[in-house]
Amino acid sequence: MAGALAATPPVAGVSTVSAKVVLVSAIASGQGKTTTTAALARKLVQQGQRVRVFKTGPDFIDPMILERACGAPVYSLDLWMVGVSASRQMLAQAAAEADVILIEGVMGLYDGEPSSADLARAFGVPVIAVLDASAMAQTVGALALGLRDFGPVQLAGVIANRIASAGHAAMVAAAMRDIPLLGSLPRQPQTLPERHLGLVLPDEVTQIDALLDQLAAQLELSPDAWEGLPRTAFELMSEPAPAALLSDKTIAIARDAAFSFLYPANLRCLRELGAELVFFSPLADECIPPQADALYLPGGYPELHAAVLSKAQCWQGSVRKAWLNDMPILAECGGMMALTEGLTDQQGQHWPMAGLLGGQVVMQPRLAALGGQAWQTPQGELRGHTFHYSRFETTLTPAQHTCKHQRGELAGAGEAIYRSRQLHASYFHAYFSSSPDAAASLFLRDGA
Structure with a gap:
């Protein structure tokens, strides 16, 4: 990758940047995407990584939780509402200042028009599947293979959620054939609470930072599998400032x-x-x-x-x-x-x-x-x-x-x-x- 980037001739107003970028998705809502993304973001920050997080589609509440986890504002990516060009430019800006970019998906991987899978393919971003393994073991492998091949998408690996034991995690890992088990989270005695519009606002959760630290500590991450994830390159374009239509307002x-x-x-x-x-x-x-x-x-x-x-x-x-x-x-x-x-x-x-x-x-x-x-x-x-x-x-x-x-x-x-x-x-x-x-x-x- 480094050689390929070095061989690209520079263009005026354009620079090539790269970062490790993954889209965190699942088979459906309720699998633990936000919890896992927040735990991963906090864990990487604690390891000294510069982390930026995005949320797929329109959302206000999940980004507040994710901002608390990573310490930086969380912007929306959406192929229609935000637009392909603007989404790509935001990813490029983040890659210029971060080591890792996490994109939390919406609903299931292939749900919606456009879907999280559409976004991952549009920007050449690998997918991490969060799968709730609480009531299964080897079947997690079938779900992972189906998620990868249905689209298809570039499935970088799985984070198994609500794992009961080390033996449970080993059964899940063995069932996934050539798909890496990137990490696992145990069943949680305390989770992020919800109400009718989604998660409860972070300022309403008692000791939210302690909860995020606990999730980060409990997230078992495979160092070799994580380090093996590729970097994604983007072209960072210089953009003219918009007209100051609200100047002095x-x-x-x-x-x-x-x-x-x-x-x-x-x-x-x-x-x-x-x-x-x-x-x-x-x-x-x-x-x-x-x-x-x-x-x-x-x-x-x-x-x-x-x-x-x-x-x-x-x-x-x-x-x-x-x-x-x-x-x-x-x-x-x-x-x-x-x-x-x-x-x-x-x-x-x-x-x-x-x-x-x-x-x-x-x-x-x-x-x-x-x-x-x-x-x-x-x-x-x-x-x-x-x-x-x-x-x-x-x-x-x-x-x-x-x-x-x-x-x-x-x-x-x-x-x-x-x-x-x-x-x-x-x-x-x-x-x-x-x-x-x-x-x-x-x-x-x-x-x-």
């Missing part, structure tokens, strides 16, 4: 346990557009900072904190004043829920909210919407996703709808987008870098 962003669903890439995009970002906590009843020119209310868990939010008079008063003064406001999912007249939580209790949008939000036990969507704006197509367990009961007429992304195409009406004065509100979570111009327009007054 200050954007206030709600960030606390109720409003925590923030893509690191969105924050980076706003800063690249020239904005200054200031953060505040509605849960702590903080008013919108007085220097703010615009407001961003991301998604999160307002339904878990509805009682506190309903009594947050400073926060509610400041957002009503900002709305009446025609401040540009973007409210996504949980952010929109907090601006309605009221919210009925999972226990059936009703809580008054800020009242900028007529109607009521009602939590429900079943998933209401999930999947990639796109918002067609005059400035371009803003891509993103939706994922929520509530419904908005309202007589308001949507200004527009997003389009669903299905089977590689945009088809059918997606989430409603509500417009009131300078407020845009929807269940849709936007990925700003898919159209920086469109993202910037949401934080500027009409005609600005």
Whole structure:
């Protein structure tokens, strides 16, 4: 590999970088991908490795856990929402500063369009399969062979999860023929807790760092098999900075346990557009900072904190004043829920909210919407996703709808987008870098 790279002539504005890169996947959700990726990241960091972690597809919560494990922001990779070129460039940037890059997959290896397998093939990345061996032994080999050959993918090896003993691990290793057993994790007395939208936020888990250290210590890694994994090369391109469309603008962003669903890439995009970002906590009843020119209310868990939010008079008063003064406001999912007249939580209790949008939000036990969507704006197509367990009961007429992304195409009406004065509100979570111009327009007054 080193000789091949040395023989490549340099190109102006382009440099070749490489790192050990693996995509961590499984046969399905619930196999322990996030736990294993977090344990592996923490173990490698403890060994002195520079580690960067990515998450496949739209996700907010897993990246928070993985960021805690590796100590660096965790960005999303997605062939559609993020785009092939942008995903490749992020991998190249990570390879320029890291020894190891871990990519946590989504669902099962071949699930979804595009799937984790599609992403691995697009960038020439080998796959590590996490397989729950708690109720089997030799059959793990059949699963590993099937995962490798169905696509196929370059299967670098298996990490067997929930192993009962050294003998159990030996049976699994012997059954996998030419596929290496890279490592194993024992059954865990304490696991990362979950709720309706996924894992519990890391700050809510008692002694999260001690738990991650424990997982890292219990992860048995084969030094020879791990060191034998190849490095993947990328071309790192120099990129022009985007137009500073938000120069001299200050954007206030709600960030606390109720409003925590923030893509690191969105924050980076706003800063690249020239904005200054200031953060505040509605849960702590903080008013919108007085220097703010615009407001961003991301998604999160307002339904878990509805009682506190309903009594947050400073926060509610400041957002009503900002709305009446025609401040540009973007409210996504949980952010929109907090601006309605009221919210009925999972226990059936009703809580008054800020009242900028007529109607009521009602939590429900079943998933209401999930999947990639796109918002067609005059400035371009803003891509993103939706994922929520509530419904908005309202007589308001949507200004527009997003389009669903299905089977590689945009088809059918997606989430409603509500417009009131300078407020845009929807269940849709936007990925700003898919159209920086469109993202910037949401934080500027009409005609600005």
